[in-house]
Amino acid sequence: MTTVGSTTTARTASQAFPAGFVWGAATAAYQIEGAAHEDGRGPSIWDTFARRPGAVAGGDTGDVACDHYHRWREDIALMASLGLGAYRFSVSWPRVQPDGSGPVNPRGLDFYDRLVDGLLEAGITPYVTLYHWDLPQALEDAGGWTVRDTAYRFAEYAGVVHDRLADRADTWTTINEPWVASFLGYGAGVHAPGRTSADDAFRAAHHLMLAHGLAARRLREAGAERISLTLNLAPVLCPADAPGEADLAAVELVDSLLNRQFLDAALRGSYPDAVLERARRLGHVRDGDLAVIAQPIDSLGINYYNPTYVRAAPGAPENPAFPGSAGVAFPSVDLPTTAMGWPIAPDGLTELLLRLHRDHPGVPLVVTENGAAFDDVPGPDGRVADPARIGYLEGHLRAAHAALAAGVDLRGYLVWSLLDNFEWAEGYGKRFGIVYVDYADQRRLPKDSARWYAGVIARNGLEA
Numbered sequence: 131m132t133t134v135g136s137t138t139t140a141r142t143a144s145q146a147f148p149a150g151f152v153w154g155a156a157t158a159a160y161q162i163e164g165a166a167h168e169d170g171r172g173p174s175i176w177d178t179f180a181r182r183p184g185a186v187a188g189g190d191t192g193d194v195a196c197d198h199y200h201r202w203r204e205d206i207a208l209m210a211s212l213g214l215g216a217y218r219f220s221v222s223w224p225r226v227q228p229d230g231s232g233p234v235n236p237r238g239l240d241f242y243d244r245l246v247d248g249l250l251e252a253g254i255t256p257y258v259t260l261y262h263w264d265l266p267q268a269l270e271d272a273g274g275w276t277v278r279d280t281a282y283r284f285a286e287y288a289g290v291v292h293d294r295l296a297d298r299a300d301t302w303t304t305i306n307e308p309w310v311a312s313f314l315g316y317g318a319g320v321h322a323p324g325r326t327s328a329d330d331a332f333r334a335a336h337h338l339m340l341a342h343g344l345a346a347r348r349l350r351e352a353g354a355e356r357i358s359l360t361l362n363l364a365p366v367l368c369p370a371d372a373p374g375e376a377d378l379a380a381v382e383l384v385d386s387l388l389n390r391q392f393l394d395a396a397l398r399g400s401y402p403d404a405v406l407e408r409a410r411r412l413g414h415v416r417d418g419d420l421a422v423i424a425q426p427i428d429s430l431g432i433n434y435y436n437p438t439y440v441r442a443a444p445g446a447p448e449n450p451a452f453p454g455s456a457g458v459a460f461p462s463v464d465l466p467t468t469a470m471g472w473p474i475a476p477d478g479l480t481e482l483l484l485r486l487h488r489d490h491p492g493v494p495l496v497v498t499e500n501g502a503a504f505d506d507v508p509g510p511d512g513r514v515a516d517p518a519r520i521g522y523l524e525g526h527l528r529a530a531h532a533a534l535a536a537g538v539d540l541r542g543y544l545v546w547s548l549l550d551n552f553e554w555a556e557g558y559g560k561r562f563g564i565v566y567v568d569y570a571d572q573r574r575l576p577k578d579s580a581r582w583y584a585g586v587i588a589r590n591g592l593e594a
């Protein structure tokens with residue numbers, strides 16, 4: 131038997147996970163709640179962006195989504211039927227503070243009160259994410275994440291939610307995927323608010339991380355003991371047999387922007403050179419900011435889907451999600467893909483977990499998202515056979531187990547997602563759920579993968 135941190139891992143041929151390993155599922159407010167104009171909720175940047183012609187496939191919006199705002203009891207019963215130990219959800223900032231600051235909307239907070247009570251009654255631990263991209267539009271109108279003030283408004287909002295729920299919820303994630311919110315929202319313009327400025331992307335990334343630090347400090351002062359940040363991370367790989375200098379430079383740049391910009395800031399209080407160069411020019415990083423950002427956290431959330439592949443390609447245009455990437459290609463590789471076109475590479479999860487264990491020892495890790503979209507279709511009997519998703523999840527759980535066996539302090543795994551839901555710019559056409567949602571009548575149909583996952587949870591691991 132080996133013990134890493136407080137995790138005891140059985141070194142056996144089986145795929146048993148450690149005792150106490152947390153099994154759960156994840157969602158996010160704008161993707162599932164609906165009720166976008168109900169009970170005092172204010173508009174978010176996604177309400178605005180989704181109405182921009184062409185911004186979202188099919189012109190889909192989160193107006194109704196999975197109607198979880200009204201069906202939360204049914205959804206909790208679903209979670210309990212699967213044996214989930216934890217449920218990761220996000221709080222809609224514009225539901226709590228319609229203008230992003232000032233008056234609190236009591237009916238908004240009441241919803242999360244009911245949800246947390248319902249989860250606890252079902253024996254499910256609430257994992258609360260405070261920001262999953264739905265910035266109140268009023269704050270965007272004042273500059274959004276490109277202005278420093280938004281970070282301070284976020285810390286105030288975090289305090290409001292924490293003070294209301296802290297007697298029952300004790301696991302808090304400040305920000306979900308700051309890279310996506312900043313570089314897709316303000317750089318590439320393919321996510322809300324749909325702005326296309328590299329400088330603004332860097333400003334937004336820094337202010338999102340400052341928001342994390344300020345909120346973490348506010349929660350810690352209020353007694354929170356399980357504070358986390360969730361990052362979308364990926365091994366950055368060059369698919370060439372013998373990468374050259376230019377290939378390695380491309381890997382270094384993309385790794386700095388996608389991974390180290392956020393890992394180094396949160397866990398070391400520093401930025402990689404690619405970010406520092408921009409910061410020196412823009413002047414948005416102030417003395418003391420990185421010390422705030424590097425507030426101690428109790429775990430790091432990892433959202434992993436697939437590696438990012440890059441190689442040098444003279445003449446390649448800059449990818450606006452990666453400023454400075456002119457001359458870098460993002461090639462597809464010869465691997466099976468999901469319905470998102472993302473390569474299926476479970477080993478990338480092992481590699482990522484080992485890197486974090488090596489580079490940031492002592493930081494407990496939780497896979498806060500991992501999953502896949504496939505074109506699921508209910509059969510005439512209402513069954514939804516999704517063998518590809520089962521294969522994806524099994525492969526990634528084996529990869530997680532390999533990291534555990536190597537001594538990584540992995541505490542939990544939350545599948546993305548509990549329900550099919552609004553997949554941002556892809557709308558409802560991409561289905562990540564282990565539970566199928568028939569949007570015509572909001573019926574929930576557990577897919578085969580849900581039953582499979584319930585078996586994994588029941589045996590605390592995979593069949594050997």
Ligand SMILES: OC[C@H]1NNC[C@@H](O)[C@@H]1O
Nearest residue numbers: 158307433499546553562
């Ligand atoms: O693209 C799948 C998921 N990735 N992480 C953030 C979630 O909101 C997405 O739906």
